[in-house]
Amino acid sequence: MESSTGSERVTLAQVAERAGVSVMTASYTYNRPNRVSDQARSKVLAAAAELGYPGPDPSARSLRRGSTRTLGVVMGEHLSYAFEDPEATSFLAGIADVCADRGYGMTILPITGGSADVPRVTDAAVDGFIVWTTSDDDPILAAVQAMKRPAVVHGGPAVNGMGLVSIDNRAAARAVGSLAFAGAQRPAVVSFPLSRDRTSTIEGGADITAVRFPVTRERLEGYRQAAEDTGTAWHDVIVAVCARNDAAEAERIAATLLAFDEPPDAIAAMSDQQAAGVVRAARAAGRVIPDDVAVTGWDDAAVARQLGLTTVAQSLRDQGAACALAALGHEPNSQTAPWSIVRRDSTRV
Amino acid sequence: MESSTGSERVTLAQVAERAGVSVMTASYTYNRPNRVSDQARSKVLAAAAELGYPGPDPSARSLRRGSTRTLGVVMGEHLSYAFEDPEATSFLAGIADVCADRGYGMTILPITGGSADVPRVTDAAVDGFIVWTTSDDDPILAAVQAMKRPAVVHGGPAVNGMGLVSIDNRAAARAVGSLAFAGAQRPAVVSFPLSRDRTSTIEGGADITAVRFPVTRERLEGYRQAAEDTGTAWHDVIVAVCARNDAAEAERIAATLLAFDEPPDAIAAMSDQQAAGVVRAARAAGRVIPDDVAVTGWDDAAVARQLGLTTVAQSLRDQGAACALAALGHEPNSQTAPWSIVRRDSTRV
DNA sequence: TCCCATCTGTGTAACGATACACAACGCCGC
DNA sequence: GCGGCGTTGTGTATCGTTACACAGATGGGA
Numbered sequence: 001m002e003s004s005t006g007s008e009r010v011t012l013a014q015v016a017e018r019a020g021v022s023v024m025t026a027s028y029t030y031n032r033p034n035r036v037s038d039q040a041r042s043k044v045l046a047a048a049a050e051l052g053y054p055g056p057d058p059s060a061r062s063l064r065r066g067s068t069r070t071l072g073v074v075m076g077e078h079l080s081y082a083f084e085d086p087e088a089t090s091f092l093a094g095i096a097d098v099c100a101d102r103g104y105g106m107t108i109l110p111i112t113g114g115s116a117d118v119p120r121v122t123d124a125a126v127d128g129f130i131v132w133t134t135s136d137d138d139p140i141l142a143a144v145q146a147m148k149r150p151a152v153v154h155g156g157p158a159v160n161g162m163g164l165v166s167i168d169n170r171a172a173a174r175a176v177g178s179l180a181f182a183g184a185q186r187p188a189v190v191s192f193p194l195s196r197d198r199t200s201t202i203e204g205g206a207d208i209t210a211v212r213f214p215v216t217r218e219r220l221e222g223y224r225q226a227a228e229d230t231g232t233a234w235h236d237v238i239v240a241v242c243a244r245n246d247a248a249e250a251e252r253i254a255a256t257l258l259a260f261d262e263p264p265d266a267i268a269a270m271s272d273q274q275a276a277g278v279v280r281a282a283r284a285a286g287r288v289i290p291d292d293v294a295v296t297g298w299d300d301a302a303v304a305r306q307l308g309l310t311t312v313a314q315s316l317r318d319q320g321a322a323c324a325l326a327a328l329g330h331e332p333n334s335q336t337a338p339w340s341i342v343r344r345d346s347t348r349v
Numbered sequence: 350m351e352s353s354t355g356s357e358r359v360t361l362a363q364v365a366e367r368a369g370v371s372v373m374t375a376s377y378t379y380n381r382p383n384r385v386s387d388q389a390r391s392k393v394l395a396a397a398a399e400l401g402y403p404g405p406d407p408s409a410r411s412l413r414r415g416s417t418r419t420l421g422v423v424m425g426e427h428l429s430y431a432f433e434d435p436e437a438t439s440f441l442a443g444i445a446d447v448c449a450d451r452g453y454g455m456t457i458l459p460i461t462g463g464s465a466d467v468p469r470v471t472d473a474a475v476d477g478f479i480v481w482t483t484s485d486d487d488p489i490l491a492a493v494q495a496m497k498r499p500a501v502v503h504g505g506p507a508v509n510g511m512g513l514v515s516i517d518n519r520a521a522a523r524a525v526g527s528l529a530f531a532g533a534q535r536p537a538v539v540s541f542p543l544s545r546d547r548t549s550t551i552e553g554g555a556d557i558t559a560v561r562f563p564v565t566r567e568r569l570e571g572y573r574q575a576a577e578d579t580g581t582a583w584h585d586v587i588v589a590v591c592a593r594n595d596a597a598e599a600e601r602i603a604a605t606l607l608a609f610d611e612p613p614d615a616i617a618a619m620s621d622q623q624a625a626g627v628v629r630a631a632r633a634a635g636r637v638i639p640d641d642v643a644v645t646g647w648d649d650a651a652v653a654r655q656l657g658l659t660t661v662a663q664s665l666r667d668q669g670a671a672c673a674l675a676a677l678g679h680e681p682n683s684q685t686a687p688w689s690i691v692r693r694d695s696t697r698v
Numbered sequence: 699t700c701c702c703a704t705c706t707g708t709g710t711a712a713c714g715a716t717a718c719a720c721a722a723c724g725c726c727g728c
Numbered sequence: 729g730c731g732g733c734g735t736t737g738t739g740t741a742t743c744g745t746t747a748c749a750c751a752g753a754t755g756g757g758a
Binding site for chain 4: 380405408409414
Binding site: 009052055056059063068069070072078079082084092093096097100102105106109110112123146 | 358417439452461
């Protein structure tokens, strides 16, 4: 065994020469061992061991074969976000299940939200792409599309030529919203950001058509319908936008809402993380849930069980797996995922 | 823009021909735009757009350049494990931070614990490897070593030619163990698996030298020392081994321990997840913490704060980042990470 | 006017591997 | 003895790109 230090990369040709066989015999030794005689195979393996050959170079192999056996995953606006959001994490776990099963690697692309992101997509040696929920105008989408490889978007937006795996956010929001807003006089919504310049705002109503994140837009539409169903005009519904999906920020913003002269008596959030923050703020303000203020979440995370939150259950893990399967296929493949309402004690009905 | 359906892959040569320039001019257009005139550049880009050229093929580029700008990560015995353990997740987040910063992708390898794992390492088109804590005899280690690329192990074992990023588990265990066992008559340990065939066992003492996971071995050594420091011989310390790092299993096994005629009055776990399970079991058995039974965890996770657990604080995120930096370097690079004791109310002292 | 530095453009030779087609060989049954 | 089949070995072309070295054009300073 040679030291790797200073030695040039050993190639299959060198191994073949040392073993006294042709390059193809050496190649077959690695790829189709039964294609060569026991004798030849052991000569090759011996030569490889002597030279310290690391095995066929993966890049060369990918080039020649035209496939990398790897899926690329684009997670939100910053790579590390993928590991901070528990729902994003279970989505990744679903992808991982399928990849492990099929022997595919999963490459998480180093997206940072800056202008350098497009070349990173362009440079990704992957067979297919999975894109986590993003905005209509995310330049990553065009970059992925230009790669002309199978691609799937999770959540939204729908992009021509790419698959889409999502639940019916509008219907789910309407359903959970009508539980949240039942019997309420002053419903409010705690929302994800409306556009890529994640600013926190509080306003009555919100121009839903201007919202750039399709998932958020659909949920707001659902909440609007729920509000109208229960007799409140949309412009009277307070929409509090959080810059991040994060309990701490939701807690701060909910504390602000609850300190109003006419505080909301129902708050529909967009994740259980946010809802947990709202619950904390409500308790800190001495409110009783759901009597003083009803609260709903989204995702049916562990925290929702702990707090007894009414929420929308969906399996991000299954959706991740569905995305992976779709990205492994060759036709654009879309799928509508199931959801259900979990009614607990944080709503009046 | 051409449809991707049925059309062959477009190459740089075709773009160059269409643009009426040489292949190199086309190549420079993508790689060193300033190297070509504005005129030539726009001809190339126009031709590329007409043909629907997706940009230089990443595999070919990697082959030629000799670098993939991607780091490979091997996480435990099954890929999806990486996303189920919150500590593993923050380790990944640390890697992600560094990768995003440097424009590197991170490929998580599809390890399943089976014999098919070695070829997956061999097939990984990455510049360096990061291996999450594993056992001395994990065949993945030899496979990674054979790849002759920069590699770092997190936790252990130490492997010749690879870096190692770890805390001093022995010292930390001794420190937290002496808090756990202070004033206790019958100390116990809730442990990670001792070998790759993850079996749950309960026994007095444990043959520490036979433990195949270095991190677990070092912690047991530390706990042994802590027990001896506080006057208990190791063979009188009950060691309860959990097959998985998981609150539910720790709860079950702790319930068993606490039902003994002479139940333990101090339990040192190896993670906060496990400690949380122990706390639940203790409460269910009507014990008061720490008076009836002291409990310690490890990692200073969110749950440790919630439950008031005395624990060992370490930053897996920082350690992930350190691993990534080491794997990006060319020399084997090791680092000992800091830790500290967080004393809360789950111990007598 | 001449020379040299800078800017653009080009052809060729790798990078390391595998698909494919073909050839040589032995063995079987008739 | 011969045709045919399965096994084993080999040469060549190719995957798509970029490094390198060189050539011609341009321009400014002496």
